[in-house]
Amino acid sequence: MIGTIRSAIGAGSADYVEVRVQESSASGVQYTGKELESIGRRAGLGGSVRAMVKGGWGFTSFNQVEELPRFVRAACDQARLAGRGFAGLAPVDPVKETVAAAPEVDPRRVTLEQKQELCERYNKIILSSPKIQTSNVVYRDSVVREYLVTSYGTELVQETCFAGAMVAAVAKDGSNVQQAYDSVGDLRGYQIVEGREEVCEAVARRAADLLSADPPEAGPYTVVIDPKLCGVFVHEAFGHLSAADAIHENQRLCKLMSIGRRFGPDTLNIYDHPRMPGEAGYYAYDAEGTAGGKTYLIRDGVLASRLHSRQTAAMMNEKPTGNARCLSYSFAPIVRMSNTCMEPREHSFEQLLDGVENGIYAVGSMGGQTDMEMFTFSAEEGYEIKNGKLGRKLRDVVLSGNVFHTLANIEMIGDDFRIYGGLGGCGKGEQAPLRVSDGGPSVRIKNVLVGGR
Amino acid sequence: MNPDGLIDTVLSKAGAAADAAEVFYESSESRPVEFENNKLKYVSTKSERGVGLRVIKDGRIGFSSTSDFARLDELVENALESAKFGQQAKFELPASCEPAEVETYDENVAAFTTRQMTELGSEMIHQVLARYPEVQCSADVSASVGDERIANTNGLDLGHRSTTFTISVTALEVNDDGLLWVGDGRTSSLLLQDTTKITNKVTADLDLARKEAVVSTGVYPAIFTPDAMATLFISLSEGVNGKLVQKGASPLAGKLGEQILDQRLSVFDDALIDYAASSAPHDTEGLRSARTALIEKGVLKNYLFDLQTAGTMDAEPTGNGLRHYEAQPTPGDNNTIIRPGETPFEEMLSGTRRGLLVSSMLGGATGNTLAGDFSVNLELGFLIENGALAGRVKNCMVFGNIYDLLRDGIIAIGDTPEMKGSLSMPHFWFKGISAGAQ
Numbered sequence A: 001m002i003g004t005i006r007s008a009i010g011a012g013s014a015d016y017v018e019v020r021v022q023e024s025s026a027s028g029v030q031y032t033g034k035e036l037e038s039i040g041r042r043a044g045l046g047g048s049v050r051a052m053v054k055g056g057w058g059f060t061s062f063n064q065v066e067e068l069p070r071f072v073r074a075a076c077d078q079a080r081l082a083g084r085g086f087a088g089l090a091p092v093d094p095v096k097e098t099v100a101a102a103p104e105v106d107p108r109r110v111t112l113e114q115k116q117e118l119c120e121r122y123n124k125i126i127l128s129s130p131k132i133q134t135s136n137v138v139y140r141d142s143v144v145r146e147y148l149v150t151s152y153g154t155e156l157v158q159e160t161c162f163a164g165a166m167v168a169a170v171a172k173d174g175s176n177v178q179q180a181y182d183s184v185g186d187l188r189g190y191q192i193v194e195g196r197e198e199v200c201e202a203v204a205r206r207a208a209d210l211l212s213a214d215p216p217e218a219g220p221y222t223v224v225i226d227p228k229l230c231g232v233f234v235h236e237a238f239g240h241l242s243a244a245d246a247i248h249e250n251q252r253l254c255k256l257m258s259i260g261r262r263f264g265p266d267t268l269n270i271y272d273h274p275r276m277p278g279e280a281g282y283y284a285y286d287a288e289g290t291a292g293g294k295t296y297l298i299r300d301g302v303l304a305s306r307l308h309s310r311q312t313a314a315m316m317n318e319k320p321t322g323n324a325r326c327l328s329y330s331f332a333p334i335v336r337m338s339n340t341c342m343e344p345r346e347h348s349f350e351q352l353l354d355g356v357e358n359g360i361y362a363v364g365s366m367g368g369q370t371d372m373e374m375f376t377f378s379a380e381e382g383y384e385i386k387n388g389k390l391g392r393k394l395r396d397v398v399l400s401g402n403v404f405h406t407l408a409n410i411e412m413i414g415d416d417f418r419i420y421g422g423l424g425g426c427g428k429g430e431q432a433p434l435r436v437s438d439g440g441p442s443v444r445i446k447n448v449l450v451g452g453r
Numbered sequence B: 001m002n003p004d005g006l007i008d009t010v011l012s013k014a015g016a017a018a019d020a021a022e023v024f025y026e027s028s029e030s031r032p033v034e035f036e037n038n039k040l041k042y043v044s045t046k047s048e049r050g051v052g053l054r055v056i057k058d059g060r061i062g063f064s065s066t067s068d069f070a071r072l073d074e075l076v077e078n079a080l081e082s083a084k085f086g087q088q089a090k091f092e093l094p095a096s097c098e099p100a101e102v103e104t105y106d107e108n109v110a111a112f113t114t115r116q117m118t119e120l121g122s123e124m125i126h127q128v129l130a131r132y133p134e135v136q137c138s139a140d141v142s143a144s145v146g147d148e149r150i151a152n153t154n155g156l157d158l159g160h161r162s163t164t165f166t167i168s169v170t171a172l173e174v175n176d177d178g179l180l181w182v183g184d185g186r187t188s189s190l191l192l193q194d195t196t197k198i199t200n201k202v203t204a205d206l207d208l209a210r211k212e213a214v215v216s217t218g219v220y221p222a223i224f225t226p227d228a229m230a231t232l233f234i235s236l237s238e239g240v241n242g243k244l245v246q247k248g249a250s251p252l253a254g255k256l257g258e259q260i261l262d263q264r265l266s267v268f269d270d271a272l273i274d275y276a277a278s279s280a281p282h283d284t285e286g287l288r289s290a291r292t293a294l295i296e297k298g299v300l301k302n303y304l305f306d307l308q309t310a311g312t313m314d315a316e317p318t319g320n321g322l323r324h325y326e327a328q329p330t331p332g333d334n335n336t337i338i339r340p341g342e343t344p345f346e347e348m349l350s351g352t353r354r355g356l357l358v359s360s361m362l363g364g365a366t367g368n369t370l371a372g373d374f375s376v377n378l379e380l381g382f383l384i385e386n387g388a389l390a391g392r393v394k395n396c397m398v399f400g401n402i403y404d405l406l407r408d409g410i411i412a413i414g415d416t417p418e419m420k421g422s423l424s425m426p427h428f429w430f431k432g433i434s435a436g437a438q
Helices: A002-009 A065-082 A112-127 A197-210 A227-242 A251-256 A310-316 A349-353 A403-409 B003-017 B072-083 B107-111 B114-131 B196-208 B226-232 B234-239 B242-246 B307-313 B345-350 B402-408
Strands: A016-032 A035-053 A056-062 A096-099 A132-150 A155-173 A176-186 A219-225 A270-272 A295-299 A339-342 A358-363 A367-370 A374-378 A381-386 A389-394 A398-402 A410-413 A418-420 A426-428 A431-434 A437-440 A443-450 B020-036 B039-057 B060-066 B136-152 B157-175 B178-188 B218-224 B267-270 B291-296 B335-338 B354-362 B373-385 B388-393 B396-401 B410-413 B418-420 B423-425 B428-437
Touching (some): A002 A132, A002 A155, A035 A065, A035 B072, A056 A065, A065 B114, A112 A197, A155 A197, A176 A197, A219 A227, A227 A295, A227 A367, A227 A374, A227 A403, A227 A418, A251 B157, A374 B354, A374 B373, A398 A403, A398 B396, A403 A410, B003 B039, B003 B072, B003 B136, B020 B114, B178 B196, B178 B418, B218 B345, B226 B234, B226 B418, B226 B423, B242 B307, B354 B428
Parallel strands (some): A056 B039, A096 A155, A219 A358, A339 A437
Antiparallel strands (some): A016 A035, A016 A132, A132 A155, A155 A176, A219 A443, A367 A374, A374 A398, A381 A389, A410 A443, A426 A431, B020 B039, B020 B136, B157 B178, B267 B291, B373 B388, B396 B428, B410 B428
8 A cells, every 4th residue: 555655646746745545444332222223333445635835735535545646636736726835844754664553452353242232231230220311322443544655755554443432321300401421432442441330330320410419609619620620621721722723823822822931830731642552642653744742831830832733833943743633534634632631749639629618629521612712611510619628519510711811720739640531532623523632630720710500 | 336336236235135225325525725824725625425334134223334435245244234233123214205396506616616716715814804904814615516325225216416615714813811713604505705794794793802891790681693592502403303302311302282482482494495504305314305393483393303213203204314424314403494583683782781792602512402501601792781882701601591591581583584504593682691700
């Protein structure tokens, strides 16, 4: 395949040409309520060509891989339509390497029947729990072999093997409907989806308990967020704004985001790191063939660096960080996060609660959204904190902040670091869900706006 | 392999091994051009196709899909393997269909050149920059042609071609206190060349946001724009989804015929509007498309079904089986039409002494949408004072329950619906919305 692609690249001429071909196979099982909604395997084959002329890009994506030279020519022609500016791409060393997937238990060696039995078992646990109306149990795996050849001499074969499972419970009492879920998913192998019976019981219990919980009273609170919500907080509150493509051509935004600007306390460190083996956001080389590495976005509370593709790095005269990613061959690479984490510090959970007179402990995540400045992140459940002690349970705990203020309101960072992947992922433009992991410890933040009901 | 040959091959192989088989073939060519930071950045062509195979064997449903047409034997084997575990089929594949008459194809979209698209994008950006030279714009213009084929072993063989044209522009304004994004766009089967409506909306929002205003925590009368209402209507779309009704997860389950919302409210699912983004002569299972009343004068009239869900519920299918080739059909919305009221926006505004105008929201999909609860950040919202807009409100959350609001909270419904994409929505004026502020 590499040889075929290499010769096809010669079919067009541009300042830069990049060809990607992906072969994939996937399997999945989904139970919703009593019914097995879907089960089976599927296959895929597709490719894309990206060409750059004078800073403008042409892009073609296709399934007819046998017609590759035609798509190379078309991408080059389209790039000429777009190109009228600066042609720079930050230099990276060409690589010729094969990166094999390394799952402990390869999901391709597990039969469809075993996957179905696993999901059925989890589904039964949830459905047989009190007050549960319906369920959702999803298993998914996918193996992707990606060939990447660039006109700079990079020839990469990278294989990834993802497996994950999500279990959700819906509890209902009249028109009161409450949900809880748990999701695992990363590159470690099939074993991570096994042995989750207790998790299923806990999910069903959480959903049922939420039926009798009250929403909080709206207003600003001191909140303690758990490691899972902290990961989402880091991702939404800061990660998206640290992507250089958002700011590189905007002088005012560059000024707001100048390296060295203080965002949080001295104790705050945030990084992105693709090469965390097994994590959902793992990759050795990004979609342009740049080696992934650890990038501190915030170090000792100040802006330390940002996430780059080769083009944004060249335009800002910084080093590429290996963060150009695409959801699949259908999409051109854009700057994305990988595994994004807040580093833990020394405080115990009890210390985080201590001294909080009237606060909220927010646990788990229903997701988040940002417009780069303001952001929301939703907890799965919450608890009142009264005089340093956890009190009654709360539902509909949605937190909201502003990147230029909220990070500075971090009062204490815990010692209980955890990182989470899952079946979901990150969205940017049309490209969602992209596999990522988010991580952090429990954190105490003052003056966070919480919505109510 | 051309689609005819492929469909014949797959149907005959699968038909020989199963009781019934159905092929869904999809291909599309879309040509997006993208502008970033006021400049043309990407010119793309996406030519993609794939095939999904559904079989019924020993009464059970099996499914697989592929975009690798060299592996069709594997496609058939995978679908048959899946049928060993699959659900009991509660339907029969339709043997024929008389497609509804609705226009979904505009040859002007297919013929619109990439150069013309880049000119349209430049035009939108220039229109915004002419008023606001300091902002940075991104713009997307995309023309695509899609083909669908559905054929099954009961004799059905349907083909359908449609065009989709999308234009949008977003402006980013940056000042020392933060960022402001405003954008607008349209999607249709028709070629859209009038950009002024879109760019006027963007510059009007930039005008309005120049001044900032502060609100305190409390309950305010509020006007929701069609864009903001679209976010809240996610809940209603889930509520009438036959699948969620069948599972008992929808809060609307068991309420057919009940007065659940304000009697001024009527909502339709309509696939028969010429050139609307989600119109089609038939659904993706080969059922004739329809116009279905969901809510009429506040009374819940229908849920939306695909074949299997309707069969499971012993209900009439509504022609709402939707899918891409990679997945089995599932109940989905076509165009959602909210019947307008009689009140002009200006009257809502002038009738508000102190309240909020909610234009767009952040975090709408992350709450408990199934229950209708929302708790969102005002991405773009304004304070209304004495009948006029007094400034942009930031760092403020609004929250409530959409079912409660639409039942007891409506002051008036706007008289001018906006059709964007597949949703036709007027303004809504509510008595009281809870807001939380710093």
